[in-house]
Amino acid sequence: MGFQVMSMTQAAADRVRAIVDNAGGDARGVRVGIKKGGCAGMEYTVDLVTEPNAKDDLIGRDGASVWIDPAAVLYLLGTQMDFEVTKLRSGFTFTNPNQTSACGCGESVELKAADLAELARQKQAAGVSG
Numbered sequence: 001m002g003f004q005v006m007s008m009t010q011a012a013a014d015r016v017r018a019i020v021d022n023a024g025g026d027a028r029g030v031r032v033g034i035k036k037g038g039c040a041g042m043e044y045t046v047d048l049v050t051e052p053n054a055k056d057d058l059i060g061r062d063g064a065s066v067w068i069d070p071a072a073v074l075y076l077l078g079t080q081m082d083f084e085v086t087k088l089r090s091g092f093t094f095t096n097p098n099q100t101s102a103c104g105c106g107e108s109v110e111l112k113a114a115d116l117a118e119l120a121r122q123k124q125a126a127g128v129s130g
Helices: 010-023 069-076 116-129
Strands: 005-010 027-037 042-049 057-061 064-068 079-085 090-095 099-102 109-111
Touching: 005 010, 005 057, 005 064, 010 027, 010 042, 010 057, 010 064, 010 079, 010 090, 027 069, 042 090
Parallel strands: 005 079, 027 064
Antiparallel strands: 027 042, 057 064, 079 090, 099 109
């Protein structure tokens, strides 16, 4: 089994399923990516998917499908996608080990590409000890 780019919490899976159910029609899930923008330099993107891109990575949980833009993979390796509701906002959140900083409003982040050699060492160490 290969390395999963991202994971999602139960709350994120529940929200993705609700989005798909409310969208109706051909909606199949959401697509996560990154784009340049915001005061910290990058922003996460979440878009509805009706026709998956064959090059996207796919993660799933309890019937929720999330595709990941190939251009974002190195920035999203090891990220956990969550969904939170507070008194002032609701939305997807990302706990990303590749994030080096964020702006004060929380809408944009600074990301570095994942260290693939370090990930390989961690995976090998987990396989040896596990």
